Amino acid sequence: MANELWNERVQRAQQITAERKGIDISVMLPPRNPSADGSTHRAAALVAEVVSAPVVADVIAQAEAVVEAATPVAVAEASAPASEAAADRVAAAKAKAAARAASNGAPAAPAPAAKPAAAPRLAPAKTAAPAEAAPAEVGQSGMNRREFVTYAWAAALGLVTLEGGLATFQFMYPRFKEGQFGGKFSLGAASGLPPAGDPPRADPDGKFWMVTTETGPKAIYMVCTHLGCLYKWEQSNNRFECPCHGSKFSREGFYIEGPAARSLDQFIVEVEAAGVVALTTDSEEGAIPPTVPSPDAEIRVNTGKRIQGKPAADSPAKGTG
Numbered sequence: 001m002a003n004e005l006w007n008e009r010v011q012r013a014q015q016i017t018a019e020r021k022g023i024d025i026s027v028m029l030p031p032r033n034p035s036a037d038g039s040t041h042r043a044a045a046l047v048a049e050v051v052s053a054p055v056v057a058d059v060i061a062q063a064e065a066v067v068e069a070a071t072p073v074a075v076a077e078a079s080a081p082a083s084e085a086a087a088d089r090v091a092a093a094k095a096k097a098a099a100r101a102a103s104n105g106a107p108a109a110p111a112p113a114a115k116p117a118a119a120p121r122l123a124p125a126k127t128a129a130p131a132e133a134a135p136a137e138v139g140q141s142g143m144n145r146r147e148f149v150t151y152a153w154a155a156a157l158g159l160v161t162l163e164g165g166l167a168t169f170q171f172m173y174p175r176f177k178e179g180q181f182g183g184k185f186s187l188g189a190a191s192g193l194p195p196a197g198d199p200p201r202a203d204p205d206g207k208f209w210m211v212t213t214e215t216g217p218k219a220i221y222m223v224c225t226h227l228g229c230l231y232k233w234e235q236s237n238n239r240f241e242c243p244c245h246g247s248k249f250s251r252e253g254f255y256i257e258g259p260a261a262r263s264l265d266q267f268i269v270e271v272e273a274a275g276v277v278a279l280t281t282d283s284e285e286g287a288i289p290p291t292v293p294s295p296d297a298e299i300r301v302n303t304g305k306r307i308q309g310k311p312a313a314d315s316p317a318k319g320t321g
């Protein structure tokens, strides 16, 4: 009895395997003859007894059903007729196991429904679409830790480079606001300038003396051309005098006497009238102020552009003090 069950199960397994792999069952080796030797016979008898046990048979039947149900969905879809046949075989195997268990006195396992196998196995194939789309969503919006650190370093490096470039540009080409030393100072209409012959007017913020000469307005830098002291206007002597080493300069900024090597420096004055701008120009004789065409002309001093005074030896005021 045990041998018959064993042979039947082996043949059944061969048949199922041949159907799945699509090979001819006739080329497969016949089952081994359990009577060839005593050990094989005993082993086969033991296996048959174990297999025929009610609990083991039921477990084997359920395992077959689980393996069948776990067949990949793609394979199930590609070979739907074969899967349906396999499901029928599993159901038949389960029914047979239940009948065998009942004949051995064990409580029969509930027989599964014969045909729901196709629909439940195909159902996961429909729900598999979102699972396949998930990696694409992660690839589009997700970022692993290494990528995040790389991007963060690149952004920080770019920011530092940009700030360094801006700082270098500002150092090489400084820009000053109006009214800030280094920028332009608006003095209003020309009528507001000190009259010709009057004492110079100091502008401490712009660091210049504003003076009106016979040829035009001048903005004279307040720093001595000797060693950089701030000279003063001496009304009693009608000239500029440096308290540090005694250099003296005329009202127009020309060198008179002292250790200074040149006349005083001047900033460029802009005179704008009717949309036309005239500027202080440089020449061999010294800075030439712009002419003022009308009292309402706008006067500006550009402290960012300075014209150096001419050598003391060339000063028209040398030795006049």
Ligand code: FES
Residues within 6 Å of the ligand: 224, 225, 226, 227, 228, 229, 242, 243, 244, 245, 246, 247, 258, 259, 260
């Ligand atoms: Fe003015 Fe020396 S700094 S004379």
